Amino acid sequence: MAACDQYTIETIGIPSLVLMERAALETTRLIEQLLTPTQVLVVCGTGNNGGDGLAIARMLHVHQISVTVVLLGDQTHASAQTKKQLQICDYYQIPFREELPEDLAGYDLIVDAIFGIGLSRPITGAYAQVIQTLNQAQASKVAVDMPSGLNANTGAIMGVAFQADLTITMAYRKVGQLRNKGPVYCGLTVPVDIGIYRNQSI
Numbered sequence: 001m002a003a004c005d006q007y008t009i010e011t012i013g014i015p016s017l018v019l020m021e022r023a024a025l026e027t028t029r030l031i032e033q034l035l036t037p038t039q040v041l042v043v044c045g046t047g048n049n050g051g052d053g054l055a056i057a058r059m060l061h062v063h064q065i066s067v068t069v070v071l072l073g074d075q076t077h078a079s080a081q082t083k084k085q086l087q088i089c090d091y092y093q094i095p096f097r098e099e100l101p102e103d104l105a106g107y108d109l110i111v112d113a114i115f116g117i118g119l120s121r122p123i124t125g126a127y128a129q130v131i132q133t134l135n136q137a138q139a140s141k142v143a144v145d146m147p148s149g150l151n152a153n154t155g156a157i158m159g160v161a162f163q164a165d166l167t168i169t170m171a172y173r174k175v176g177q178l179r180n181k182g183p184v185y186c187g188l189t190v191p192v193d194i195g196i197y198r199n200q201s202i
């Protein structure tokens with residue numbers, strides 16, 4: 001998948017931010033159609049999966065759906081696209097918090113945009129605690145691209161993983177969604193077309 005992203009961005013020339021906007025548009029559309037949420041908690045990391053989450057939060061906000069954004073990690077280390085999405089959220093005066101709200105009972109939807117296919121090591125510490133707390137909430141749960149903590153290649157749990165009801169995944173299903181713990185942690189998996197394509201050699 002990373003090779004397909006790279007090919008689309010570097011060889012075909014579609015900018016990364018365009019793909020992110022398409023990912024967020026498709027995800028927001030499905031969330032609104034399938035779940036009609038009213039109070040949404042969007043939990044973001046600082047990689048591009050988090051950038052998807054920030055764009056989704058902004059699109060829900062523009063559609064007058066109440067959103068709370070939690071940004072985990074050091075935003076000075078955020079990817080370029082995620083920094084851009086933070087600036088756009090600033091324009092819309094969408095505030096973000098660095099920790100989960102005490103009480104999650106008021107949310108009818110939680111969106112997991114902490115880690116996607118860039119997860120590279122087991123999840124520990126504050127990230128692990130956040131995921132465990134989210135898993136206990138009553139709200140519906142949507143994962144952006146991958147449930148955070150699920151290995152995209154193997155379907156193994158990397159310490160802890162977000163337990164999704166619905167996973168909206170970009171372009172193609174990942175191997176890890178179909179193997180091992182993948183089906184259990186993804187819930188229903190829906191691939192969406194965001195303009196990423198593979199060439200014959202990938």
Ligand SMILES: NC(=O)C1=CN([C@@H]2O[C@H](COP(=O)(O)OP(=O)(O)OC[C@H]3O[C@@H](n4cnc5c(N)ncnc54)[C@H](O)[C@@H]3O)[C@@H](O)[C@H]2O)[C@@H](O)CC1
Pocket residue numbers: 005009016017019020021023045046047048049050052079114115116117118119120121122123124127144145146170194
């Ligand atoms: N490349 C692109 O242009 C696109 C990417 N997209 C999204 O971007 C995601 C991939 O983005 P990235 O490659 O930035 O990766 P992620 O956003 O999945 O995560 C990468 C970040 O997490 C950190 N990290 C990894 N494992 C960790 C752990 N266990 N504990 C703490 N930090 C950890 C890494 O150091 C890095 O900063 C996709 O899953 C998809 O959601 C989409 O927006 C479509 C376009």
Ligand SMILES: [K+]
Pocket residue numbers: 049112113114115116143144145146147148
């Ligand atoms: K995720």
